[in-house]
Amino acid sequence: MAAFTTMSTSHASHAAAAQAQTTQATLAAAESAWQRGEAETAHALCEHLIAANPHDADALNLAGLIENGRDPLAARALIGRALAEREDPVFLVNLAMTCQCAADRDIAIRALHRAIDLRPDFAVALNNLGHLYGEAGNCAEASHHFERALALAPAHAAIHFNYGTMLYKSGEFARAQAVLRRTLELSPGHVSAWNNLAQVLLATNRNTEALVVLEHARTLAPDSADVLTNLGCVLLGAGRIDEAQAALERALERDPGRVSAWNNLGNLMMQMSRIDEARAAFTRAIELKPDFAAAHLNLGNTCSKSGSIDEAIACYRRAMACDPAHTGANSNLLWSLMFAIDDGHALRAEAEQFSARHEAALLAASAVAHHANTPEPARRLRIGYVSPDFRNHCQSLFTMPLLRHHDHEALEIFCYSLSTQTDEVTARLRGFADVWRDAHEFDDARLARQIRDDRIDVLVDLTMHMDGARRLLFARRPAPVQVAWLAYPGTTGSPSIGWRLTDPWLDPVGEPQIDDQYTERSLRLPDAFWCYDPLATDVAVNALPALTAGHITFGCLNNPCKLTDTTLALWSGVFAALPNARLLLMAPPGSARERLTKRFAAHGIDPACVSFVGFQARADYLRTYQQIDIALDTFPANGHTTSLDAFWMGVPVPTRYGRSAVSRAGLCLLANLGLPELAAASDAGYVAAVTALARDVPRLAALRAGLRVRMEVSPLMDGARFARNMEAAYRQMWQAWCAPQGATNECAR
Known part of the structure; x- marks a missing residue:
């Protein structure tokens, strides 16, 4: 009996070992097939294993991974069965991967935390947890887990990539750039890292660098829809229209459902004045992604260009509903409402809502800001003009006569140009400035620091809520006196702008509630809000038609x-x-x-x-x-x-x-x-x-x-007369800052 038992036992052990080897081989074959993209073959092999042993945790786990691409709920059930058999950190990571919607995020986070409890050095679980916290908007917690993952796996390019992408999405552009550049040191061929680095550079207005990065990425992946989409956008901004169109059309050939490519193509068509084609592109983007705020905004722009202001306003409101933080949509709404309603008080209310939505945190931080400017009422003043339109643009018809006639003994003129475009008008305007700063690649924070470093006394906003507006720059209060002029005679709605220039015709003196239309203090120039230079003297007046x-x-x-x-x-x-x-x-x-x-x-x-x-x-x-x-x-x-x-x-x-x-x-x-x-x-x-x-x-x-x-x-x-009037206005504003308790000059009404 003993020999038999031993024999019998020995025979059973050999049979079990053989079965285990067969099972492992089948499991390996299933995993290999799955990695080759042969999902059906892999699925069939897993089903065979589970049929033979319903408690095979490894087969259940792999079947769940395979199923996840088709049916996440079914996948979660399979991996749940695997976990019931064996609580494995790898299974927990895979369970988290089945949670593909925000509603299931807590399930995924709990699973990953448990995986880390079981295996504290599990870098992949820490990486995935960082990603989930980033999606939830908890950037501090996300950074903590990414940093732990990188401490365990400092050469893991994918973790660097995910971390850098999270930092970009959360607006931490300097940190994002550093982490993405480290990704590329570890993996120079990582096309997505090149693409995301370009997006960081674009977000910080470093368009020239972004173009170089994207052109390199295209050499690595000529048909990447991601790269072509962003490249088309940057080429459009650089005025390389034909190349931009070719890149965007190629992106859409590769991926017809690429909503950002449709949106960029629409912008290109707008720039070419092909409004109907632009409208079709934006409409297609919205069909593909109904909550795409940028496409709703841009569709509104086509309506505006077509003379349908009520439709445009509706589009801007839809864009704001999709993305309440979208400052561009809100600014476009404010700009458009001026064409639709003759009610300055209603316009003020809308503008104040903009400030409450978008500027509140910056205004609170800057409310106690100290300015080092010397408060001497009569000294030479530093005047800063901020505009994206120091070029062949209608604004130059008004900045030209003013800048040409400024008294440089009384004022030092700084111009902060926000445009990537320069032309002969730019060159002429540059010649009238004491200091010219090409600031188009400065983000708001950097530009605010530059203005503070320049010790600007009076900062003039020439854009307000028009295209290219930098409302969040002015909310930082980089200068002690900030004034709105030229864009249009209205209100910014922002407490950061202390003054607005106007005249007695636009805002009659003594009429009740006139000044209540504006959050700023109104200072009336003696003659007119505008002084004009046609910049085209060779077009003659003809006889009456x-x-x-x-x-x-x-x-x-x-x-x-x-x-x-x-x-x-x-x-x-x-x-x-x-x-x-x-x-x-x-x-x-x-x-x-x-x-x-x-x-x-x-x-x-x-x-x-x-x-x-x-x-x-x-x-x-x-x-x-x-x-x-x-x-x-x-x-x-x-x-x-x-x-x-x-x-x-x-x-x-x-x-x-x-x-x-x-x-x-x-x-x-x-x-x-x-x-x-x-x-x-x-x-x-x-x-x-x-x-x-x-x-x-x-x-x-x-x-x-x-x-x-x-x-x-x-x-x-009369440019000289207008410049003297503007200079007197600046001096009055400055004196009011120097002596806030002093008497008010009677022309400030």
Whole structure:
């Protein structure tokens, strides 16, 4: 018996060993097949093992990993069975991998913590835990676990990559850059690390470096949709349109569902004024990802360019709903509301909400900031101008005469240029500055430090909520006196901007609640908010077109976003009185013109009388005024630059003014030209002013012949006078800072 037992026992042991070897071989074959991408083969092998032994923990675990790509819940059940057989740290890590939605994040975190309890040196579990905490927004906890993982595996490139990516997503760009560069030292061919490093550089406005990084990444992976998408974006910003388009179209060939590529392609089409194609691209991005805030914002921009301001506003609100932290969407909303409502108090309320949403933490931190500027009221002041538009841009029509005439003995002029684009206008403006800083690659924090280091006394925000705005820069209060001017006569809504410049026409003195429309303190310049230089003296004024055409041609070359229903209703009275008149509008080709034509018809204006021009280079745009007898103004947002351009070309612009400052721009310009009779406070008054002028062809011809000279001798083109007024305003603001308890100068109203 003993021998038999021994034999029997020996025979059973050999059989078990053989079975174990077979099981291990089958398991190895299943794992090998899975790693080769042969999921069905791997799954079948695991099923065979589990059928033979339902308690095979390793087979259950591997089956769960294979199933995870198809059915995470089924995968979790299989790995749960494996854990019931054996509590293995590897199984716990795999269980966490089945938790693919935020709702299951706590399950995954608990599983990983247990894995680390069982195996404290498990670097992979620490890495995965860091990733989950990063997704949850707990960056401190995420960093703690990534640092522990790297202490255990300092040469593990994937952990460095995940850590750097988390830091980038959490906005810690300097740390992210260092960690991603370490990733690339360990793994120079890591394409995703190159791509993410480029995104860090882009986030810190280092576009030139980002382009170099992405072009290198493309050499490693020519067909990477990630790389091509980002490369297309950077090439677009660099003005390399054809290359950008080729990169983005190739990205979409490789991955038609790439929402960011559709969004970037839409931006490219916008830049090429192909508005319908841009709209289609943004719409496709939203179809693929309904909560994609950037695409909703950009779709709103196409609506704005097409003259559909209410649609644009709805798009911006949807973008904000998708991403409440998106400052660009919020700024675009504020900018657009000015065209839709004649209510400065409502605009202020919206602007204050922007500040509460986006600036609160910075404002709290900067509220106690100390400025080292010497508080001497009469000393030479350092004035800083911040703008993305020191280039061939409409803002340069106003910065040019001011900067040209500044008194450099009284002021030291600093210009902080935020644009990647430079041209001959940039060169001219640069020549008027004492210090010029190309700051387009500075993030807000770095630029704020530079402004503090430069000891700027008065910092001028030229952008407010327009494109390229740096609201979070000003919220840091880098200068003791901060003032808003030029972008538009409104409010930033920010406590960080102490002053705004205006004039007695935009904001009449003594009218109740006028200054309550603004969070800033209003300081009225004596003449006008604007001083103009056409930057195009070679486009001549021609004879009145009506003299040969036999009818009046009206025109409106304003941004189509100003073509509100209120404006069309206002104009309908003009065309009812002058049915033979014609109208020339600026609008992009395609569906925008079709929609505008239908809207005109709805307001009783015959579409046959309306013709269109597209967006044009400045000289061609000015020549278009040679076809126009009278420019029709918009409401509630009047023309600003376009009205000055019209006057320069001899074309009068009667206006309808309202309660908000942007609706009183036409009144300001006409008053400074000595033509206040062309400004009306009601729809009926506007129609009467326009029709009376249209019927008085001799007067119209005389105005055309004399408007340019009238402009040249008015305060609207007296750069020296305007500069002295601005300098006096800066001095008053500065003195108020130096002696906050002192008497207020009476021109600050």
